[in-house]
Amino acid sequence: MNDWRLRKSSQGQLALYKGDTLVADRVMPVLAFPFSAPEESISIVDEYSKEMAWLESFEDLDPESQALVNEYLAVREFRPTVLRITSVSTYSTPSIWTLETDKGLCKFELPSDESIRRLGGQRLVLTHANGMQFIVEDLFALDKRSRQILARFMA
Known part of the structure; x- marks a missing residue:
């Protein structure tokens, strides 16, 4: 695990931290390979789609951050079967x-x-x-x- 963390900001947006330092206050996780490898390679982008962090897998995040990513992706990646x-x-x-x-x-x-x-x-x-x-x-x-x-x- 590295020291990237996601937390909800006071406005309800996702905020990206490196250790205790705020990197960006409005970010979105984006699956790099949503169909072929949905559990791998996540890009964290800011509100202008600039990549702020690259994560090889969900395991690169702490459990609280993983839960936030899963919650966000459940809406963003909504694809009925x-x-x-x-x-x-x-x-x-x-x-x-x-x-x-x-x-x-x-x-x-x-x-x-x-x-x-x-x-x-x-x-x-x-x-x-x-x-x-x-x-x-x-x-x-x-x-x-x-x-x-x-x-x-x-x-």
């Missing part, structure tokens, strides 16, 4: 999809075929027209109908 595709408005884009996710049912707008990307293995990311991302952890774990819908758009 797709369990099933229940319907699609049309087999051309843009199209409206109804998804069953680990967070509940939702409507999703697929703006283009390029909004479906492979992440490696059988993982996919679907990007909504508003930028929100949905994860398919294992394409082959989906039901047959969901796989058929995806195949039509990924061909």
